[in-house]
Amino acid sequence: MQFKVRIIDIEAGRHEIALNEQEAKQLDVELMDRVKVKRLGKEVTAIVTISKKHIWNGEVEIFSETAAELNLSDGDYVEIQGTSRPQSLDFIKKKLDKQILQESEINAIISDLMQERLSDVELSVFISAIYSNGLTMEETISLTNAIYNSGDKLQFEGIAISEHGIGGVAGDRVSMLIVPIIASLGLKIPKTATRAISSASGTADCMEVLASVSFNSAGIKRIVEKTNGCIVWGGAINIATADDKLIRVRRPLRLDPESLLLSSIIAKKKAEGATHVLLDIPAGRGSKIETVEEARKLAQNFRILGAKMSLNLEVIITDGSNPVSSNIGPLLEAKTVLEELENKTHSTLSEKALLMSARILQMVRGTNLEDGYRIAKQQLFTGKAHEKFMEIIEAQNGKKIESSELQPGEFSTVIKSKKEGRVTHVNNAGISRVCRFLGAPEDKKAGLKIKVKAGESVNEEQEIVELFSSSKQKLEDAVAQFDRNNVVEIEEIIIE
């Protein structure tokens, strides 16, 4: 049937159209069914919304992304056809029926996902099924390959190292130290990082304080050829695209089945052109993985999947119960990174970076860990890593900068302890929430400094946290929300 187009300025995040009830019946489609929309040889599959009024006969409302894809303007005509249920729905149901999926069935699901032939509620069934019934390692391998093949692939000559942490720990900016250390030793280490989802800052947000982070594949290759390293935003390149489409539904559901975590990370590393991967699993109270046992099980599955995907992969488990740095927020974290490279400070952050660099050297060059640590430390202490970092910043269109030039938000205040006691825990999740109230990560200058450490004793009225924001209002909001977020837990030493 032919329909006259009216464009609706709503981005559904997917192809979507609205028909009136009567014509939907004529096309034999109902709410959330899919149709083919065709114009001038182009065709997309779109999900159907039904309207009981508002839409005239012969008229279709087309959401803006679909209109853009088909180059439509108001008043254009499109051909709309009902289309059969994709067969992959049977495979999704098969997983819900606790059966094992064949490689071809997983490929069919990912292929329909890529062609927008699955609605959000259907994807939600797929994720629920995987969450509840799990995937075997064979299924996980098939899924990883399907996701790997769903987007562009970067490739570097010879060895390319990737270092990745599965996240959840505040201030964990080790990549920004590891990349210059390893690159300064003549090894290729192209880092594609994420932006913050629920935390105060992702590595990409932090690097953006110093340089551009959005580059296409060619741009990344150019930077790495010149400097051996880069720290860019992975979202600007089309790798493992199917994963982004799955995350779109996983995020609101907050369902993170282990097999999806495995396939998502390994498919991305592979598509980023990595030959050698060092994975960091932070474990402990308040991080994604609560216990060391869970972390060990996950690590073992990463090792198996990595081997099956022909990656040289090592996994380390680190303490994720406390922040890695005391300064949290995009600018404050960038400032700390620079201070470490300038040898003005030497904290847990650079210690973790040195240990991880040693593991990378062991993996790639066979260096033993002690020697590797010494080599990495030398690059840091002699300023060679700093020099390399400035090279990378310049290659990413940034300017050389010193840590002292970075100043956090002009509005600040200090939080004092309400009681005397011992600090039992500094809470990653609480830190993230307070930083969001302060305006991070949009406000790069928003963030906080933690002035105490777990295990330390504090007096009443002692300063424990300093807050920064570019907005007076946001600072006040964050102060009002501070107590309920349980950032620093203090246990009274003398109870009575």
Added chain:
Amino acid sequence: MQFKVRIIDIEAGRHEIALNEQEAKQLDVELMDRVKVKRLGKEVTAIVTISKKHIWNGEVEIFSETAAELNLSDGDYVEIQGTSRPQSLDFIKKKLDKQILQESEINAIISDLMQERLSDVELSVFISAIYSNGLTMEETISLTNAIYNSGDKLQFEGIAISEHGIGGVAGDRVSMLIVPIIASLGLKIPKTATRAISSASGTADCMEVLASVSFNSAGIKRIVEKTNGCIVWGGAINIATADDKLIRVRRPLRLDPESLLLSSIIAKKKAEGATHVLLDIPAGRGSKIETVEEARKLAQNFRILGAKMSLNLEVIITDGSNPVSSNIGPLLEAKTVLEELENKTHSTLSEKALLMSARILQMVRGTNLEDGYRIAKQQLFTGKAHEKFMEIIEAQNGKKIESSELQPGEFSTVIKSKKEGRVTHVNNAGISRVCRFLGAPEDKKAGLKIKVKAGESVNEEQEIVELFSSSKQKLEDAVAQFDRNNVVEIEEIIIE
């Protein structure tokens, strides 16, 4: 935050608003999160869509149903607040984690469902979880009670009988015979029926050929007080509303977990005011329940749940492998019902109605089955049931009518057998699809007559089906689609 309203003429089937990306971040909400929208003391919870452009700062796009609920016009101002994740999401996840839900947890889920606090993808997780992990009988009872309490409740003085088939069989209009037979015996039998979803005609569509079917609770009470019976559309009254909201997502997913089927039907019967229920489970090839064993298991669960819900409930299992009547489509089925009442014909349809009426009399009055059958037959053969049916039609604002006055669509054609052989199967699903092509159930005069029966031998060129439609085009479409729909399966008697 205050926002200026722009109304978007899309019915989402739920409360939905669109914000621009930046302001969504300020409210700390993301795609598919929920917000409170307030104006003049009214408040709804709406699901968030994010737009990257098109929406100015300070502006919100509100979908038409939400605008109607809050009495909004373009340019009005509303207050929008982020709202926390409903706790029921944890209970949904608990079911996905294969745990057993408490009554209070199921109540919380249904309560959030009723307040539109759950998005479609979240509901889809709930249905997936129930499908994959099942519900215990205790959980099913809690769910049934929660659904029962989610809408209005009808109540009749004394005994009220309900007869219900779980569907899937073409031409199964027994209710339209049982209601007048039982009502003519002085028993109350208020029938709330459905419209067709994927079939040619629901009982409500068929009754609508003869009378009005949309009445509110007071209207139904008035009709039943006057005539003892009614045949109305259940969709016009607000009973077991939570079930409709679940069906909205279940339908596109085509997931029918048994526990949802049980709770849906029992909650509705209870809310319709039934004290005695006779359930018919048609079983056999091509119907919803394929085997008699499955049907027996389901029947047993219905009996347990019915008892727990204090209903006098009986279940019968009938042959669902073939259509109950040879005439399919709203008008053709109404015509057959009238012919049976007028004693012009006596077919499988009235035979099934008599047997079911006997079961009802046994349940309600303790009459033995043989006597019950004889009593019911007498009501039919003496014309008392016909008289009662005319009374009900008049009470439902219809006019007395004779079967001969009902004429199917003016465009018709006959399908002939392509070969000699034996009819092995008349396919319910195929019949429904062909009738949809003919224009049913919107075109009440569309439908078909099956001119052969399973087991019968046919010659080449013998007439097997006659098709009717009000549209020449639709008739041609249906003829073109006839063969692939496998309506009548004929096996050659001599193979070589």
